[in-house]
Amino acid sequence: MADTHRYFPDGLPEQLLRAGDLELLRALERPTLIRVPGSGTQAPRVISALLHGDEVTGLQAVLRILRRRRAYPFDLYVLLGNVPAALAGDGFAHRYLDDQEDFNRVWDVEQVDTPLRAAAADILARLRAARPEALVDVHNNTGDNPFYAIITRRRPEVVNLATLCTTTLLSWDFGAHTLMEALEDECAAIAVECGLPGRPESLAFAVDALRRYLGEPPLATDRVARDHDLLGNLRKVVVAEDVRLRFGGQPGPDADLVLDADADVHNFVELPAGHRLGRVRLGTSASEHPPAMPLRATDTSGADVTDEVLSIEGDALITRVTATPVMMTRTVEAARKDCVFYLADELAHLG
Numbered sequence: 001m002a003d004t005h006r007y008f009p010d011g012l013p014e015q016l017l018r019a020g021d022l023e024l025l026r027a028l029e030r031p032t033l034i035r036v037p038g039s040g041t042q043a044p045r046v047i048s049a050l051l052h053g054d055e056v057t058g059l060q061a062v063l064r065i066l067r068r069r070r071a072y073p074f075d076l077y078v079l080l081g082n083v084p085a086a087l088a089g090d091g092f093a094h095r096y097l098d099d100q101e102d103f104n105r106v107w108d109v110e111q112v113d114t115p116l117r118a119a120a121a122d123i124l125a126r127l128r129a130a131r132p133e134a135l136v137d138v139h140n141n142t143g144d145n146p147f148y149a150i151i152t153r154r155r156p157e158v159v160n161l162a163t164l165c166t167t168t169l170l171s172w173d174f175g176a177h178t179l180m181e182a183l184e185d186e187c188a189a190i191a192v193e194c195g196l197p198g199r200p201e202s203l204a205f206a207v208d209a210l211r212r213y214l215g216e217p218p219l220a221t222d223r224v225a226r227d228h229d230l231l232g233n234l235r236k237v238v239v240a241e242d243v244r245l246r247f248g249g250q251p252g253p254d255a256d257l258v259l260d261a262d263a264d265v266h267n268f269v270e271l272p273a274g275h276r277l278g279r280v281r282l283g284t285s286a287s288e289h290p291p292a293m294p295l296r297a298t299d300t301s302g303a304d305v306t307d308e309v310l311s312i313e314g315d316a317l318i319t320r321v322t323a324t325p326v327m328m329t330r331t332v333e334a335a336r337k338d339c340v341f342y343l344a345d346e347l348a349h350l351g
């Protein structure tokens with residue numbers, strides 16, 4: 001377990017706590033797990049940040065909390081995830097590196113045959129051995145979204161944890177080997193999505209959410225404490241291979257599909273069937289009319305549902321059903337490395 005990650009069982013050393021964000025990461029070099037010993041007997045709580053190297057908000061929020069040097073009535077575990085990706089270039093520019101996988105897709109996988117998978121396996125073993133009560137995994141979005149929390153289990157304690165952070169909840173059941181899913185049967189595990197990185201309001205939300213989490217007595221397991229909205233039935237929409245994508249502008253020789261530059265304004269807003277998401281490049285020969293569908297939609301079972309939810313009319317790419325887009329990105333890199341957006345439906349809330 002030695003070299004896959006760094007482990008600090010007694011908190012971060014003082015000189016590292018005083019370092020700047022990037023200075024700290026340079027000293028750490030690797031995925032890092034920190035245990036801040038608690039003063040009581042409550043089950044440990046976990047915060048993870050930087051599973052995606054370009055999502056700085058979680059790191060900044062958790063450092064602000066750690067620098068106060070508070071002791072909690074439980075051991076607090078803090079995971080700083082893809083430190084190498086966060087350090088690359090000028091810092092916080094890459095979700096993951098070209099020679100890596102996505103660090104939030106490698107938890108509890110069968111084949112442990114890369115450094116990142118080995119780090120995930122060793123860190124997961126430590127976290128499971130600690131028998132935590134809860135995990136909050138802090139992320140940013142690559143497009144404009146309201147603050148929301150992702151849950152994978154509809155148990156009262158999971159909903160109670162999520163609604164400490166925000167009452168807009170998204171039910172996720174893709175089985176994507178995320179950290180949250182790896183711990184979902186052992187503790188209340190959620191992800192909080194804190195809007196775009198680098199914005200003061202994103203950081204303020206994350207700090208607020210984490211402070212409420214750390215200040216909360218043990219989570220109620222027998223009742224849902226707060227009203228909330230719950231979206232689910234997610235369908236993942238990705239760019240088809242070989243399709244050249246752009247945000248804003250007109251389709252042309254260098255862009256087969258152009259999504260509106262501000263397509264992300266529709267995140268978490270229910271859209272009627274027939275809503276135009278973008279424009280496609282029309283072919284020059286008759287055989288290319290109508291153009292091929294440039295996006296692919298799949299449901300959580302992996303079934304292709306593209307034709308159910310999307311269609312092309314003229315040069316317009318439109319929705320075929322009433323649905324709510326979520327996590328719509330505004331960057332080509334995120335669209336390629338993950339997805340363009342998800343379509344969701346409103347579900348009955350709990351409690």
Ligand SMILES: [Zn+2]
Pocket residue numbers: 051052055139140
């Ligand atoms: Zn993320």
